[in-house]
Amino acid sequence: AHEAMQPHVVVFASPGMGHLIPMTELARMLTSPRLNFAVTIITKAPTLSSSEKDKESFRSSLPSSVNVVFLPTTDPYDNSFTQIFLSALSSLPALRETIRSLKSSTRVVALITDFLSVDTIDVARELDMPFFVFGPFNLMALSFLLHSPGIDRETTMEFCDMPVIKLPGWCTAIHGIDLSAAYQDRRSEPYRLSLHMANQILKADGILCNSFYELEPGLASILKDKNPNHPPVYTIGPLVRSIPDQQVNSSICIEWLNHQPCDSVLFVSFGSEGTLSSEQITELAWGLELSQQHFLWVIRTPDGSRGTALLPEGFTERNKAGLVVQSWAPQTEILGHKSSGGFLTHCGWNSVLESIMNGVPMIAWPLFAEQRINAKMLVNGIGVALRLEVQDGSVVPRNVIATVVKELMQGKGGRDARKKALELKVASGKALSDDGSSFKDYTKWKSSIVI
Numbered sequence: 001a002h003e004a005m006q007p008h009v010v011v012f013a014s015p016g017m018g019h020l021i022p023m024t025e026l027a028r029m030l031t032s033p034r035l036n037f038a039v040t041i042i043t044k045a046p047t048l049s050s051s052e053k054d055k056e057s058f059r060s061s062l063p064s065s066v067n068v069v070f071l072p073t074t075d076p077y078d079n080s081f082t083q084i085f086l087s088a089l090s091s092l093p094a095l096r097e098t099i100r101s102l103k104s105s106t107r108v109v110a111l112i113t114d115f116l117s118v119d120t121i122d123v124a125r126e127l128d129m130p131f132f133v134f135g136p137f138n139l140m141a142l143s144f145l146l147h148s149p150g151i152d153r154e155t156t157m158e159f160c161d162m163p164v165i166k167l168p169g170w171c172t173a174i175h176g177i178d179l180s181a182a183y184q185d186r187r188s189e190p191y192r193l194s195l196h197m198a199n200q201i202l203k204a205d206g207i208l209c210n211s212f213y214e215l216e217p218g219l220a221s222i223l224k225d226k227n228p229n230h231p232p233v234y235t236i237g238p239l240v241r242s243i244p245d246q247q248v249n250s251s252i253c254i255e256w257l258n259h260q261p262c263d264s265v266l267f268v269s270f271g272s273e274g275t276l277s278s279e280q281i282t283e284l285a286w287g288l289e290l291s292q293q294h295f296l297w298v299i300r301t302p303d304g305s306r307g308t309a310l311l312p313e314g315f316t317e318r319n320k321a322g323l324v325v326q327s328w329a330p331q332t333e334i335l336g337h338k339s340s341g342g343f344l345t346h347c348g349w350n351s352v353l354e355s356i357m358n359g360v361p362m363i364a365w366p367l368f369a370e371q372r373i374n375a376k377m378l379v380n381g382i383g384v385a386l387r388l389e390v391q392d393g394s395v396v397p398r399n400v401i402a403t404v405v406k407e408l409m410q411g412k413g414g415r416d417a418r419k420k421a422l423e424l425k426v427a428s429g430k431a432l433s434d435d436g437s438s439f440k441d442y443t444k445w446k447s448s449i450v451i
């Protein structure tokens with residue numbers, strides 16, 4: 001009788017919208033009639049600084065078929081890599097109890113955890129459940145993670161001293177300094193945690209990666225081949241936010257875009273956490289002005305103060321073809337609008353997928369985490385973005401910004417990148433259709449756990 005019950009997947013997500021959004025979409029996908037799982041998302045809160053109201057709005061954004069359980073939390077309000085990792089550790093007893101209780105009345109078949117909460121593998125093993133890791137990044141970032149314990153064993157060299165890193169299947173090489181801050185000092189705690197994370201991922205029963213075959217064909221063929229050195233890899237993307245959850249500035253932006261010519265607007269945004277220095281904000285303003293292109297800029301300051309105060313005098317009056325909004329904008333709707341023709345982005349993976357799915361070419365301005373790897377891949381490997389030289393700690397000058405913006409919106413480089421973006425838009429649409437590459441991976445994954 002147990003076998004006849006609907007298979008139930010438990011999804012554990014650490015706080016942080018960057019992985020919670022795609023994991024919610026994963027849950028939506030799993031509960032669709034095509035796959036027909038029951039899903040419970042277990043999390044502490046959307047972010048470590050979330051209020052009860054944020055939790056409620058997260059709950060109400062879920063499809064009715066997806067259940068959510070919030071675990072109690074006393075964590076400090078700090079969304080750093082280390083804190084999120086520790087937060088997952090402190091959740092283990094509550095997670096164990098919640099899964100036990102779900103198991104008593106439903107047929108729980110698997111635990112899927114985001115990559116920061118990999119210590120939940122202990123709970124899965126104890127309760128005798130298959131354990132999967134969700135990677136809210138691309139295959140290139142995954143490939144680096146999977147190889148990192150080996151590199152750590154083979155050399156004592158600091159990553160920042162490695163001029164070239166190119167692993168099998170990579171579409172481009174990177175420098176050691178392109179890796180995230182955790183890899184810049186091998187004696188640091190974040191480095192130790194990153195290695196631990198990689199070693200735990202290597203023990204999983206499989207990895208679900210938010211990418212799709214056609215986006216990274218070289219690496220996909222290598223990673224998806226059976227390999228005793230790592231768990232099976234499934235490409236199950238692109239999973240991007242399908243319903244807007246924050247309505248801030250929505251009508252202003254869309255109303256304004258409705259009045260702009262087709263493909264004319266450059267959208268400028270650095271994700272949910274990225275900020276520029278005050279000096280860089282002013283320089284970016286001059287760069288946008290000098291480029292003489294239409295733009296929609298989401299301005300966010302490090303201390304949450306009004307960014308518009310940093311704009312040069314008379315900026316708004318002189319730039320009638322530009323719109324500046326504070327802190328947040330409905331990004332997926334903006335990128336899907338016919339007036340959007342380019343995206344100046346920090347290369348957060350969700351932003352990149354949203355741009356690609358809408359056929360919008362990019363300018364890569366990476367800030368932190370694995371964003372420099374993403375930038376190299378987009379610019380040198382795939383050709384869907386133009387490069388902006390960003391030196392750590394120095395301000396990118398206005399003329400450099402103006403030149404690359406003009407090139408994206410009017411030049412040959414922009415035309416080539418747009419052509420590539422449109423090809424990928426078509427491919428991304430197909431990937432999740434019934435016989436698409438990603439959907440095939442869902443079915444393959446399902447048959448590995450449901451007998």
Ligand code: UDP
Nearest residue numbers: 018271272273328329331332348349350351
């Ligand atoms: N986002 C948004 N409006 C904003 C800033 C961000 O809707 O003003 C959304 C964006 O669409 C994406 C997510 O927040 O889904 C940001 O994720 P990403 O991986 O790009 O960057 P992160 O915020 O994790 O650095």
